[in-house]
Amino acid sequence: MTFSGSLSRRDFLRAGSGAAVGGFLIAHTFDLAAEDQTSAPVTNEVVRFGIIGVGTEGSALLRTAMTLPGLECVAASDLYDGRHTLAKEIAGVNVRTTRRYQEVLEDKSIQAVIVAVPDFWHKQVVVDALAAGKDVYCEKPMSHSIKEGEQMVEAVKNSGGKFVQVGSQRVSSVIFGKARDLVSSGAIGDLMQVELQLGRNSPDGAWEYPPPPDLSPANLDWETWQKDVPKKPFDPNIFARWRCWHEYGTGMAGDLMVHLLSGMQFATGINAVPEQATTVGGIYRWKDGRNMPDVQSTVLQYGKVPVNVRLTLATETPETTRILGTHGVVEVANQSVTWIPQLGIDTGPSYYSQSFPAAMRAEYEREWHAKNDPILAKHPLAKATVWRGPSWDNLGPHLSNFFNAVRTRQPVVEDVVFGHNAAAACHMANASYFEKKTVRA
Numbered sequence: 001m002t003f004s005g006s007l008s009r010r011d012f013l014r015a016g017s018g019a020a021v022g023g024f025l026i027a028h029t030f031d032l033a034a035e036d037q038t039s040a041p042v043t044n045e046v047v048r049f050g051i052i053g054v055g056t057e058g059s060a061l062l063r064t065a066m067t068l069p070g071l072e073c074v075a076a077s078d079l080y081d082g083r084h085t086l087a088k089e090i091a092g093v094n095v096r097t098t099r100r101y102q103e104v105l106e107d108k109s110i111q112a113v114i115v116a117v118p119d120f121w122h123k124q125v126v127v128d129a130l131a132a133g134k135d136v137y138c139e140k141p142m143s144h145s146i147k148e149g150e151q152m153v154e155a156v157k158n159s160g161g162k163f164v165q166v167g168s169q170r171v172s173s174v175i176f177g178k179a180r181d182l183v184s185s186g187a188i189g190d191l192m193q194v195e196l197q198l199g200r201n202s203p204d205g206a207w208e209y210p211p212p213p214d215l216s217p218a219n220l221d222w223e224t225w226q227k228d229v230p231k232k233p234f235d236p237n238i239f240a241r242w243r244c245w246h247e248y249g250t251g252m253a254g255d256l257m258v259h260l261l262s263g264m265q266f267a268t269g270i271n272a273v274p275e276q277a278t279t280v281g282g283i284y285r286w287k288d289g290r291n292m293p294d295v296q297s298t299v300l301q302y303g304k305v306p307v308n309v310r311l312t313l314a315t316e317t318p319e320t321t322r323i324l325g326t327h328g329v330v331e332v333a334n335q336s337v338t339w340i341p342q343l344g345i346d347t348g349p350s351y352y353s354q355s356f357p358a359a360m361r362a363e364y365e366r367e368w369h370a371k372n373d374p375i376l377a378k379h380p381l382a383k384a385t386v387w388r389g390p391s392w393d394n395l396g397p398h399l400s401n402f403f404n405a406v407r408t409r410q411p412v413v414e415d416v417v418f419g420h421n422a423a424a425a426c427h428m429a430n431a432s433y434f435e436k437k438t439v440r441a
């Protein structure tokens with residue numbers, strides 16, 4: 001084990017009977033208010049909404065929306081008829097269902113729509129929804145390419161005041177909110193770099209989902225589902241596992257990295273497309289015909305700040321965000337944020353002085369202590385502080401923020417520009433992987 005310059009091995013051993021984080025004693029642990037997670041409507045207005053795409057994420061969003069006050073689901077669209085049944089099971093038998101999402105958009109009583117279709121359908125549905133006068137909650141990643149993202153940003157500008165909120169729920173989390181407060185207050189000094197990581201290790205985690213047993217061209221509009229991608233014969237696995245192919249999805253970058261980057265953007269205040277991206281990786285574990293990597297490491301450059309992203313579908317590791325600065329670290333886990341301050345100064349004479357002759361070393365140490373002991377007396381050993389709260393993965397707070405914005409016309413927490421910047425970084429990472437070179441914006 002190695003120790004930082006602000007914590008000696010002796011200090012660490014002295015702390016051994018207490019809990020430690022990253023080699024530091026935990027000085028305080030606080031709870032973040034759970035009631036801040038799902039705010040009640042700020043007005044009594046009932047928002048009538050529709051949902052387009054009732055698959056894995058869409059059904060989760062619909063279930064969550066139906067637990068929030070002041071909402072009514074009017075209509076649901078999906079190209080697979082089995083999800084019409086599912087939508088009625090979740091939102092009630094009076095929900096209108098259709099294969100044509102355009103019918104949802106044509107309903108003038110619907111104020112907003114949730115869009116949870118596969119990545120390669122996002123832009124078309126969102127642009128059509130804005131043109132129809134709807135506010136939009138769009139699942140992440142916002143786009144399937146940088147060009148599509150730019151078109152979506154332009155569509156919002158031309159929508160007459162409608163908006164898009166992108167579905168990376170970390171930006172509505174009190175956990176990431178506390179991380180943002182710490183970073184913006186200068187708790188870690190100057191921002192130096194960010195480390196992001198996430199790993200899975202199961203067939204389900206690698207998107208090898210079981211297709212619905214009854215799936216067939218009779219109950220799925222397979223031709224329409226393929227949009228303008230080169231047509232393939234009916235394939236239940238492609239329908240269920242579309243994230244595995246770049247033609248339809250965006251792989252680990254669009255499914256996992258985009259969440260990490262959204263949290264990073266929110267906590268650090270970085271809201272931009274990176275200057276460059278470099279990715280290495282490959283298909284090492286899940287050799288099932290996919291063309292997206294299952295091991296992927298990316299370095300993104302935002303000005304002087306490098307952001308290192310490590311993703312894998314071959315080893316399970318917790319999702320972690322580490323924000324590193326000159327005065328310490330903020331580390332975000334699923335239900336906690338930890339601040340580990342650092343003095344950034346020597347707490348003892350230089351190790352290098354061991355190379356001095358004895359008399360010289362003794363004089364150096366005397367002078368060192370005379371100069372530095374008064375400073376150290378004013379700056380005791382830094383201790384870690386931990387805040388705990390509800391998981392940043394909860395859907396409720398993010399949906400609440402969206403629907404309250406629909407009511408009040410106040411800005412959303414993750415607008416189309418924020419969503420485009422996060423998605424563009426993912427597209428650059430994938431382009432670097434496929435082109436085997438550094439990609440620049």
